[in-house]
Amino acid sequence: MRALAYFGPGKVKVVRKPDPRIEHPQDVVLRVTRAAICGSDLHLLHGLVPDTRLGCTFGHEFTGVVEELGRDVKTLRRGDRVVVPFNISCGRCFFCERGLFANCENTNPSSNDIASGVFGYSHTTGGFEGGQAEYVRVPFADVGPTRIPEDMEDEEVLFLGDILPTGYQAAEMGEIQKGETVVVFGSGPVGLFAQLSAWLMGAGRVIAVDRVPERLRFAREYNGVETLNFDEVDDPVLALREMTGGRGADVCIDAVGMEAEGSTLERALGLGAKLEAGAATAIAWCIQTARKGGNVSIVGVYGPPWNLVPIGTAMNKGLTLRMNQCNVKRYVPHLLKHIREGRIDPRRIITHRFPLERAPEAYRLFETRSEGCIKCVLLPQGEA
Amino acid sequence: MPIRYPPDGRRTHLPPHGPGRIDDVDPTARPGVPMEHRPEPFPTAPERVVVQRPRVEVLQIPGRKKPAWVVSNAQPPRGLAGRLRRRAFRIPEHHPRHWMLLLAADRLEVRVSRARRWLGLAAGVVALWTILRALEER
Numbered sequence: 177m178r179a180l181a182y183f184g185p186g187k188v189k190v191v192r193k194p195d196p197r198i199e200h201p202q203d204v205v206l207r208v209t210r211a212a213i214c215g216s217d218l219h220l221l222h223g224l225v226p227d228t229r230l231g232c233t234f235g236h237e238f239t240g241v242v243e244e245l246g247r248d249v250k251t252l253r254r255g256d257r258v259v260v261p262f263n264i265s266c267g268r269c270f271f272c273e274r275g276l277f278a279n280c281e282n283t284n285p286s287s288n289d290i291a292s293g294v295f296g297y298s299h300t301t302g303g304f305e306g307g308q309a310e311y312v313r314v315p316f317a318d319v320g321p322t323r324i325p326e327d328m329e330d331e332e333v334l335f336l337g338d339i340l341p342t343g344y345q346a347a348e349m350g351e352i353q354k355g356e357t358v359v360v361f362g363s364g365p366v367g368l369f370a371q372l373s374a375w376l377m378g379a380g381r382v383i384a385v386d387r388v389p390e391r392l393r394f395a396r397e398y399n400g401v402e403t404l405n406f407d408e409v410d411d412p413v414l415a416l417r418e419m420t421g422g423r424g425a426d427v428c429i430d431a432v433g434m435e436a437e438g439s440t441l442e443r444a445l446g447l448g449a450k451l452e453a454g455a456a457t458a459i460a461w462c463i464q465t466a467r468k469g470g471n472v473s474i475v476g477v478y479g480p481p482w483n484l485v486p487i488g489t490a491m492n493k494g495l496t497l498r499m500n501q502c503n504v505k506r507y508v509p510h511l512l513k514h515i516r517e518g519r520i521d522p523r524r525i526i527t528h529r530f531p532l533e534r535a536p537e538a539y540r541l542f543e544t545r546s547e548g549c550i551k552c553v554l555l556p557q558g559e560a
Numbered sequence: 561m562p563i564r565y566p567p568d569g570r571r572t573h574l575p576p577h578g579p580g581r582i583d584d585v586d587p588t589a590r591p592g593v594p595m596e597h598r599p600e601p602f603p604t605a606p607e608r609v610v611v612q613r614p615r616v617e618v619l620q621i622p623g624r625k626k627p628a629w630v631v632s633n634a635q636p637p638r639g640l641a642g643r644l645r646r647r648a649f650r651i652p653e654h655h656p657r658h659w660m661l662l663l664a665a666d667r668l669e670v671r672v673s674r675a676r677r678w679l680g681l682a683a684g685v686v687a688l689w690t691i692l693r694a695l696e697e698r
Contacts, residue, residue, distance in 0.1 A: 183670075183673070184670035184673070184674070185670070199612055199615075199630075199633065200610065200612040200629075200630050201610050202606050202609075202610075202630075203630075223666060223667075223670075226659050226662035226663050226666065227645065227662045227665070227666065228666055229635040229641075229666075229669065230635070230669050230670065230673055231634075231635050232634060232635050233634075248606060248608075248610075250604070251604050264630065265602075266605065266606075266609065266629055266630075267601060267602030267604070267605025267606070268601050268602070268605045268606070268609065270599075272601075272602055272605070273599040273600055273601055273602075274596045274597055274598075274599055275592070275595070275596060275597045276595070276596060277602075282609075282628055282629040282630070283628055283629065283630055284628060285618055285619070285620045285621070285624065285627065285628035285631055286619060286620070286621055286649075287621050287653055288621055288623060288624060288653065289653050289654065290653075293628070293630065293632075299619070299632075299635070300662075302628070302631065302632055303618075303631075303632040303634055303635060304632045304634070305632065305634050315630040316605075316606070316630065318604040318605065318606060319602055319604060319605055319606075345592055348590045348591075348592050348593065349592075349595070351587070354585050373584075376583055376584045377584045377585060377590070378584075378585035450663065479659075480653065480656075480659045481654075481656040481658075481659045482656070498595075500595070503592060503595075505602070506591050506592050507591050507592065509591070510590075510591040514583070519583065
């Protein structure tokens with residue numbers, strides 16, 4: 177099969193690889209129909225995630241058609257169209273039984289502390305091959321995949337695999353009360369869905385912070401939020417305080433992660449010298465912007481082993497910090513209902529589609545955020 | 561330091577409280593609340609689980625009580641980078657050395673791969689040159 181493969185920081189190519197096969201009785205093999213490029217794939221591309229081995233295939237947000245089934249798979253049939261969560265979860269362990277599918281303890285031999293197994297996200301999350309390929313192996317097929325309703329298209333549900341539930345969980349972890357002010361750092365795909373989810377949860381004001389004018393414009397059009405371009409102010413924290421009556425926001429959401437712009441020091445330490453796991457500027461701004469007693473929700477991806485974070489400020493302000501990888505499976509039925517009933521139109525954020533052969537070009541475009549790029553989707557079966 | 565405001569765009573829209581836009585105001589209507597619910601297996605989770613036997617070497621973090629139920633057979637540890645990775649996996653992950661060694665292994669793997677490609681190219685050039693010389697001498 178053809179698949180995207182990683183060849184060192186900044187370098188991905190489409191290569192020939194052996195087809196995946198059933199390795200476990202609860203596996204299925206999917207023919208991938210859509211595979212999105214996620215912002216967190218850029219962390220892999222830039223060599224920031226430890227144990228990213230040469231030749232691995234990225235991609236943790238995809239839809240596909242079931243081609244092969246393991247002998248113990250009960251809920252799927254050959255030919256079913258499915259959307260797959262990025263987490264690989266057993267459904268039976270201590271954590272899965274409590275709804276913490278992102279923390280499953282039976283799918284990632286490489287770490288107890290990081291996450292469950294994840295598709296296409298380095299050997300730090302188990303080394304499972306990702307979906308930016310013609311075919312992909314999906315373990316625990318009775319737990320993860322969700323059948324796509326017949327009257328819905330793949331692209332309508334594609335983002336149920338990661339960014340839509342992640343954005344929703346970000347807002348949910350902010351414990352938003354009716355009328356509260358929510359600041360969302362990052363206006364990429366996850367940030368956009370966090371903003372939208374904040375409205376669904378009754379926020380009174382939603383403010384999007386980013387530095388890319390096209391993304392802020394898109395946020396205004398898509399979500400009707402207020403925006404702040406932090407490149408256009410001297411001090412974004414002071415500007416946000418000013419916008420929130422001097423007190424700060426009730427809820428701040430970090431939808432940026434480890435490659436944040438905005439602080440030369442953080443970038444030099446984290447991305448240049450690698451003395452910390454990337455730049456934690458967005459967390460710092462969340463903590464500094466939230467009002468006393470407010471909530472900070474973190475869904476931006478950070479890696480081990482540590483980051484410079486103003487934890488003393490958080491403590492002294494009495495903040496509640498909540499974070500996790502998204503427990504995707506919990507959100508799928510609820511968000512599917514929102515999509516069907518027209519409250520969320522995830523397809524609108526797709527700005528570019530590429531056949532798999534042009535995946536390196538798609539990565540370059542997404543990385544540079546040029547041509548108004550919000551979200552790139554790959555079409556491994558080439559029907560672009 | 562004076563605050564400079566953006567020229568426009570800070571207050572562009574009123575909240576779009578259209579029909580259905582505030583469906584999830586009630587926290588109990590939110591699917592992840594509480595984040596940790598009463599323990600119950602996922603309804604379609606397998607009743608009987610087979611532990612996958614890996615076909616290649618799979619590195620396991622120290623401190624795991626039992627093997628993972630599923631593993632990946634992709635990109636097993638190989639060569640010099642593989643040796644570094646094996647060493648890293650003898651150190652628990654709460655020690656930064658574990659992660660530093662893994663990052664070092666990543667960088668080494670890239671260098672070795674590129675060096676191998678250049679060496680292959682150089683060997684090809686030398687071979688071609690030798691053949692041409694031999695033909696010339698004939």
